[in-house]
Amino acid sequence: MEKFTRLTGVAAPLPMANVDTDMVIPKTYLKGTERTGLGKHLFAEMRFNQDGSEQPDFVLNRPAWRQAQILIAFENFGCGSSREHAPWALRDFGIRCVIAPSFADIFFNNCFKNGILPVVLPKAVCAQLIDDAQRGANATLTIDLETQELTRPDGERIAFEVEPSRRGRLLEGLDEIGATVAKADKIDSFEARLRRNQPWRATALAAPA
Amino acid sequence: MSGPRTLYDKIWDSHLVEENEDGTVLLYVDCHLVLEVTSPQAFEGLRAARRKVRRPLATIAVADHNVPTTDRSAGIADPLSRHQVETLERNVREFGVPYFSMADIRQGIVHVIGPEQGYTQPGMTVVCGDSHTATHGAFGALAFGIGTSQVEHVLATQTLIARRSQNMRVTVDGALSFGVTAKDLILALIGTIGTAGGTGHVIEYAGSAIRDLSMEGRMTVSNMSIEAGARAGLIAPDDVTFDYLRGRPQAPPAEAWDQAVAGWRMLPSDPGAAFDHEVALDAAAIAPQVTWGTSPQDVVAIGATVPDPADEADDTRRAAVARSLAYMGLQPGMKTTDIRIDKAFIGSCTNSRIEDLRAAASIVRGRRKAAHVEALIVPGSGLIKRQAEQEGLDRIFRDAGFEWREAGCSMCLAMNDDRLKPGERCASTSNRNFEGRQGYGGRTHLMSPAMAAAAAVSGHLVDVRDLMR
Numbered sequence: 294m295e296k297f298t299r300l301t302g303v304a305a306p307l308p309m310a311n312v313d314t315d316m317v318i319p320k321t322y323l324k325g326t327e328r329t330g331l332g333k334h335l336f337a338e339m340r341f342n343q344d345g346s347e348q349p350d351f352v353l354n355r356p357a358w359r360q361a362q363i364l365i366a367f368e369n370f371g372c373g374s375s376r377e378h379a380p381w382a383l384r385d386f387g388i389r390c391v392i393a394p395s396f397a398d399i400f401f402n403n404c405f406k407n408g409i410l411p412v413v414l415p416k417a418v419c420a421q422l423i424d425d426a427q428r429g430a431n432a433t434l435t436i437d438l439e440t441q442e443l444t445r446p447d448g449e450r451i452a453f454e455v456e457p458s459r460r461g462r463l464l465e466g467l468d469e470i471g472a473t474v475a476k477a478d479k480i481d482s483f484e485a486r487l488r489r490n491q492p493w494r495a496t497a498l499a500a501p502a
Numbered sequence: 503m504s505g506p507r508t509l510y511d512k513i514w515d516s517h518l519v520e521e522n523e524d525g526t527v528l529l530y531v532d533c534h535l536v537l538e539v540t541s542p543q544a545f546e547g548l549r550a551a552r553r554k555v556r557r558p559l560a561t562i563a564v565a566d567h568n569v570p571t572t573d574r575s576a577g578i579a580d581p582l583s584r585h586q587v588e589t590l591e592r593n594v595r596e597f598g599v600p601y602f603s604m605a606d607i608r609q610g611i612v613h614v615i616g617p618e619q620g621y622t623q624p625g626m627t628v629v630c631g632d633s634h635t636a637t638h639g640a641f642g643a644l645a646f647g648i649g650t651s652q653v654e655h656v657l658a659t660q661t662l663i664a665r666r667s668q669n670m671r672v673t674v675d676g677a678l679s680f681g682v683t684a685k686d687l688i689l690a691l692i693g694t695i696g697t698a699g700g701t702g703h704v705i706e707y708a709g710s711a712i713r714d715l716s717m718e719g720r721m722t723v724s725n726m727s728i729e730a731g732a733r734a735g736l737i738a739p740d741d742v743t744f745d746y747l748r749g750r751p752q753a754p755p756a757e758a759w760d761q762a763v764a765g766w767r768m769l770p771s772d773p774g775a776a777f778d779h780e781v782a783l784d785a786a787a788i789a790p791q792v793t794w795g796t797s798p799q800d801v802v803a804i805g806a807t808v809p810d811p812a813d814e815a816d817d818t819r820r821a822a823v824a825r826s827l828a829y830m831g832l833q834p835g836m837k838t839t840d841i842r843i844d845k846a847f848i849g850s851c852t853n854s855r856i857e858d859l860r861a862a863a864s865i866v867r868g869r870r871k872a873a874h875v876e877a878l879i880v881p882g883s884g885l886i887k888r889q890a891e892q893e894g895l896d897r898i899f900r901d902a903g904f905e906w907r908e909a910g911c912s913m914c915l916a917m918n919d920d921r922l923k924p925g926e927r928c929a930s931t932s933n934r935n936f937e938g939r940q941g942y943g944g945r946t947h948l949m950s951p952a953m954a955a956a957a958a959v960s961g962h963l964v965d966v967r968d969l970m971r
């Protein structure tokens with residue numbers, strides 16, 4: 294997994310609530326079998342016309358935000374489907390941090406697995422940051438996961454909080470699957486207990502052929 | 503002994519492989535459903551790390567999102583869809599995972615076939631790389647959607663790193679009125695608590711109106727837990743659950759049945775168990791529901807009018823309502839029954855089971871679809887399709903000018919060829935009305951199967967009760 298420590302970058306304002314994963318990456322682009330290459334389809338239906346030309350007003354098409362690394366929106370960001378294509382598309386575009394008053398559970402989780410930091414801040418603060426972000430390239434934000442502080446363009450610091458375990462994993466870029474595979478003994482004994490207590494599940498618990 | 507526990511507590515406690523100080527746990531996964539869209543990168547990851555699937559027989563794979571619902575003898579025309587399905591087929595062969603192919607009568611929407619085959623059982627943990635895994639909660643199984651990285655984690659270890667959710671109880675007492683269904687119940691709830699109302703929670707649905715539902719109805723309710731923002735839904739298992747399960751291919755065998763049921767009877771929440779939040783709804787007050795906007799919480803009783811953004815006090819909300827109405831091509835204050843439709847879609851993991859098809863057929867019988875409407879019936883599985891045909895439902899639909907299709911997700915998310923054209927308006931029994939969900943520029947109104955059937959024959963949204971009298 295990719296690490297996240299500290300980031301200074303341009304923030305794109307997306308002053309909408311309930312930005313769903315269908316908006317982030319429309320299903321037309323879910324047919325791939327790779328994790329990469331989705332950035333060009335990020336927000337496709339808002340970013341492009343049907344003929345493929347750009348919608349000039351969409352924030353990520355405007356010169357100031359084409360290189361944005363941070364996204365700021367309102368409540369319930371990432372609601373909808375469980376598609377991890379949403380964080381893959383964000384990451385592939387170059388977004389490393391999303392700031393919102395609240396996130397949908399699965400999306401929130403998926404971010405951490407892909408080196409993206411979702412930051413929860415009160416709505417009023419998000420509104421302020423959106424105002425900052427409207428100023429484009431002159432208004433970079435710094436997000437420091439070590440100190441859990443965000444620095445506004447005027448230098449003001451805002452504290453945010455990330456659960457310690459998630460923060461640790463992101464700072465380290467931990468291989469979670471490898472770490473769990475190493476606990477095979479514990480899983481074995483759990484399954485042994487299941488076999489005893491729920492004998493009708495013998496088939497499902499059979500070893501691979 | 504610990505104090506009184508909820509159904510959620512009991513399932514959670516019995517699946518802990520390891521508890522960590524930071525509040526995360528290693529949670530054992532009993533059943534893992536795999537589909538073509540969210541698994542290729544996970545299998546690729548396994549291959550790269552030279553890992554195996556730990557419990558292939560606790561895993562079941564099916565292609566549902568991408569499959570055509572028209573004649574399948576020629577395979578899948580779209581090269582990308584075909585590649586994704588072929589990739590799944592290669593992966594299940596290589597890793598030894600059971601698979602229902604497109605040619606298998608048991609194929610269908612993953613959340614329909616899991617219960618239908620008896621994979622989903624009370625007290626289990628069930629995961630799938632799809633948010634509507636919440637459906638399986640209807641059996642008193644803790645079932646939730648996961649991302650592809652987690653799919654890989656479960657394939658490799660049969661566990662998941664998880665964190666306990668908060669527990670909400672939604673009690674719906676009383677009886678649903680004539681013409682009101684499980685779909686109306688869950689839409690009304692989402693209208694009440696909002697699409698973020700359940701965030702961070704697992705919702706247990708309780709009360710007499712829930713107990714009175716069939717398994718099909720309970721699945722419809724639990725399915726849309728995710729639209730209420732919840733991580734999962736749960737309904738206490740009871741005789742309705744056990745009767746549904748008995749004799750299904752993966753259900754406990756006859757000699758172990760009584761033992762299994764005895765265990766399942768211990769699962770319901772203990773009297774006095776504490777919930778973090780409680781919500782109550784009066785079943786009798788619920789009327790047939792329709793959505794008017796682009797979020798499932800944008801819902802009103804049929805007969806009500808489309809809201810006016812000017813009435814919204816909150817700025818974000820006012821902008822959202824205005825944006826929704828512009829997208830949906832609706833005027834503030836217009837009657838929902840004046841909304842004319844172009845298409846009707848009866849299907850999806852929310853409403854494609856036999857009972858849903860019967861409900862729709864009961865409205866369609868002896869009528870014809872409106873001339874300008876295209877109507878599509880997409881059963882949730884090959885077995886449901888066959889049963890409906892044995893009951894003659896397909897004839898009722900075909901005679902009325904409806905299309906009768908093969909099983910799959912179809913126009914629920916329009917990844918195959920079934921989709922709305924820009925500006926087209928659809929009465930749909932699915933679960934999401936997001937912008938572009940059923941096709942670029944398409945407009946979705948969510949409702950029950952009977953309501954969608956009524957709209958198809960009327961040509962506009964209508965109160966199904968007017969056609970039932």
Ligand code: SF4
Nearest residue numbers: 634850851911914915
């Ligand atoms: S029917 Fe729709 S919601 Fe259900 S699994 Fe398929 S695409 Fe998802």
